[in-house]
Amino acid sequence: MMLRWAAWVLVLVPLQDPELLRLVEQLGHDDSARRQQAERRLLELGEAARPTLERLAGGEDIEVRARVRSILASMERAAVRRKWLGPAWTVRLPEGEYVLGELPGLLKKQIPVPVEIPAGLAGSRVRIGGKDVPAWEFLDQLCIAHGGLRLPLDTPEGAFALHEGKPSRCPIYYSGPFRVSIERITLEERADWRGGRMLLSIHWQHNVHPLSRDYLDDDYDFKITEMTDEKGTLLDQAGRQSGWSSFTLDQTRERVWRSAVDIALPPAGVRRLGRVKGRVMMFFPSLVETVEFKKPMDGSAPVKLGDTTIQLLSCRRTDKGVLAELRLSQPENPLKENALELRARFEGDKVRLRGTDGTIVAFDVRSSSHSSGSGEETMEYHGFFPLSSDAEALSFPFIADHFVQEVPFEFTDVELP
């Protein structure tokens, strides 16, 4: 014990912060509860504790070193998450009556992207206020308080836009930077089928950057896990297929996904749902590598990124530009949990060709193919670059690693049609 303490003192001499000293000492404590407490607090301190922890990561005490490395790894993961899954923005505004057109200025320091108000309504007044209210919730409250504003489905690039119209008043659940809502509830009765659907949406702030959901299994779609009536009695939430696919994720718009989830027709007499619980699974990149083939027309060696092999099969000039063929392959592992298909790691239209004159042109994909089986997944792209100069480098981003974020939702007291 004395030796361990002596080692810490040597390492921590430059430290000034008494709390850090105490926490570091606790990392080697005999009581596991104290050790865990110290770990939690160091994680909370985050970047402020990093220099100390990095110094300790090379220390001699095996136990302390392992804990420190674990904390640093957690901090690294948190930093990656922050990069792709930014913090929830909140609004603090004293309760009062405001001129609508003045609100964007007042919110400027709290919401990093501008709030756009319809010009025709800028002069109208609204009573609103809130203390650390999530940005999405504040905007919904603003729409309802005003009565003539609505949040459109599409949010423009770099701004929150409010449109003129009836507020939706739909059931909404706020979860960090996300806003999950029920856009529509449909109940259908046919001679041979009875059932319903909920159209669910998830909006996210501009500092959230999920991966495209193409080519992921349906389990990563919206999922309702619990549905009750007003008395709390569990209802059968799984609807029979209505003849058209329920896996209909719409991700064609900016910062919103929508999906229609089949539900069973609620029993006779049920007019409201007490609770609807579920989750949305979202994928985020954690490591994006830039793949580059220099002097691509001279022939290039394959690039290896983790399990993935990327080959530039051909790159040749025509009288109109440059034709290129890319091949990506990776071992197929259907059992790997939360694995990303190759198609989700790479987008053909993000391939760029830089000319010797500095011109950068985009890949016009003319044909693509995807195949899997026999233990390998492959993709081939054939396309064209409208480049007149000689080709200097062909490059594109490739998602080398990713993480999964589960966004929960819970709606209460939902009116049925």
Place this chain on the structure above:
Amino acid sequence: MKVVLLFLLQALLSVQEKGEGVDPAAPLRKHWKPITLSRDNTSAREILEKILQENGEKFELPDNWEPKPISVKFEGVTFWQAVDEVCRLDGNLLLLPERARFFLIANPAKATPLAYAGPMRFSIHDITRVRELAYPDRTDRTELSLRVHWIREYRPLLDPWPFPGTVDVARAEDGRGRSLLPQVTVDSSFVRSPGGTSDRSSVWMLRLQPVDRDLNSIARLDLVWKTPFPDEVVDVLFDTPTQSEGVSRPVGEFRLTLESCKRNAKGGSSLESKFVLEADPTNLSAAVRRELEAVPLARRMLQYVEIDGKVKRERQYFSVKPDPKNPMRVALSTWVDGSSDPKTLMVRVASRMSLLSIPLSFKDLPLPEAGK
């Protein structure tokens, strides 16, 4: 003055009388063969097989069907009317038109609401009561799938693509005489689509106002099927099309010019042809001018391309760009898989075309039972 008025009145009455007698489906008449057949106490299978054989149709008949002896007396009925009547009289035969194929199964006949127009058979094959909260609005409605099938010998124009015309609801009433119009407009995403179009069938979706839950039928539904009908079709042939840019051909009172025909310069496999279809308004006959008001120039080029004598049905794309400043000029493009150096290119243009408006009427459409 009185004499003039009298003449005018007479003329109006004569037009009205003439109008009443005109069958709006008459132009379709040349595309179907009326069935005249009389049989007493004859096997339903024998009658059915004769009807199918005479019309060149091949339906799959069920092995487990025990046909009944029936009596029929068809006089100039359509193919579909005859088939449906045989099914009804037999009582244990059900026509299941599954898009492109037709099955007959041994099953108690179902009272499907039907209407006929020459080679076409219209059926209401599905009715749904829909309750919906599309926040913040209610969009409750009654959805009807209207399916149309056509005989082998006749293929309607799929215009507007991919539907064989449009269907207007002229009148829709519940059992209390309450109108179910106007039709309900819904968001275009995440709603049930009407279904597809195949070689032999298509489906429209009609969205009417909701029917009270204590009522169990739609008493009356009057529809108007509107379809562009080519009265005169011209096959326009261009020899060595890749070398015939700028060549024009007359198409009735119009003119079709091949502006360009070439393989995709960026390495694709398709042959891209650009045309201009135009008319000189000063030289148009009154009849063609009237027809253009009903079916504009932009709808005259039919979805048909032949390269080197072979019809291109797979992977053919058409694009039509009317000139906003000149309604008598339309730019058209087609992309088809084709040889790199075709010898001939043929497209089909309707030089004369009318818009048929054919009324269809349904009564007592049964609604699904409404839950409490």
